[in-house]
Amino acid sequence: MNKIFKSTLVLTCLLFALIQTGCNSNPKQEQVSEEQLEIEHKLGPTMVPKNPSRIVVLDIGALETLKELGVTPIGIPKKYMPEYLDDLKNNPDIADVGSVIEPNFEGINALSPDLILMSTRQERFYDELNDIAPAIFIGTDNKDYLPSFKHNVMLLAKIVDKEHVAEEKLHKLEEKIKVAQKEFEGDPGKALFLIYNNGKFSAFGKGSRFGFIHDVLHIKPVMELKDESVHGQRVSNELIANANPDYLFIVDRNAAVVGKKANLSEVENLLVKQTNAFKNGKIFYLDPDLWFISGGGLTSVDLMVDDIVERFK
Secondary structure, three states: OHHHHHHHHHHHHHHHHHHHHHHHHHHHHHHHHHHEEEEEEOOEEEEEEOOOOOEEEOOHHHHHHHHHOOOOOOEEOOEOOOHHHHHHHOOOOOEEOEEOOOEOHHHHHHOOOOEEEEOHHHHHHHHHHHHHOOEEEOOOOHHHHHHHHHHHHHHHHHHOOOHHHHHHHHHHHHHHHHHHHHHHHOOOOEEEEEEEEOOEEEEEOOOOOOOHHHHOOOOEEOOOOOOOOOOOEEEOHHHHHHHOOOEEEEEEHHHHHOOOOOOHHHHOOOOHHHOHHHHOOOEEEOOHHHHHHOOOOHHHHHHHHHHHHHHOO
C-alpha cells in the first residue's frame, strides 16, 4: 500500500506540474502576439514591435508619412533632406544618421532602435541594418505606384497604431487625384519626363521611377520607353526633338545632389527649342528636392499632384 501511495503521489505531482506549465505558457504566447506584428515586405517577413517608440527612418517617403501620422523618429538621414522637412532636420532631439545613400551604421546602432524603415537606396545594406534592429523595406513599386503607396501608408499606420488617421488622409488625397486624372484624361497633349545631368538627358516613362505623371495623373506619354531602371533611358537631343512632346517635365539632378543649378541655355538647346513644349511655353522645371530626393510619402505625393495641376492653370 505504501508503494502504491508513493506512486500515486508522484503521478499527481507530475500532472500538477504539467497543468501549471500549460497555464503559464498561454498568457506568455498571447503577450508576444499582442506586442509584435509579422510584416511581409519585399525582403521577407519580419517581426516588429507594435507601436515602437524608437524608429530610425532612412526613406524620406516613410518619414513624411510618419510625420503626417504624428510620429517622431529618433534618427533620420539629414543630408539631402527636402526643405519642407526642415522642422525635422533642425530638431536637436532627432539624431543625424548620415544620408539616404550612405547611412551611418555606428550612429544608428548607438541609438538602439527597435525598428528601421528603409527603401531602394539602402537595399544593399539590408543585412547590416537588420542586424541592428528589425528592418522593413517600405519603398513604392513603380509598376504599381498608387496601390503600393497606399499599402505602405496603411502598413506604417498599422505599426504605429494610427490607421484611422491614415485612412482619412488617404481618402482626401485620392479625391484630389481623381479630379486631376479627369482633367488630364481629356487633354490630348503628350509629355516627356527628363532628368538633366551635366549636359545629358535621361527619359522616364510608364512604370518607371518618375512614371508618376503617366501612371497616377494619366498624362499621355509622347513615346514608349523600354528602360525602367532607376537611371532611366539615355536620350539624345535629336530624339527629344523628333518625339516633339507638347509638355516637357525636367528635373535638374545637380540642383538636388550638389545644390548647383544647370545653365538654362544648356538645357534648352537648339534641338529642345524645336519642340512644341518650348514653342508653347510648356517646359516645366520641377522641384528637385520633391521629385528627385523624395516621393512615396503622404506629403510628397500630395505636393506632386498640386505641383503638376498648378502648372496647367
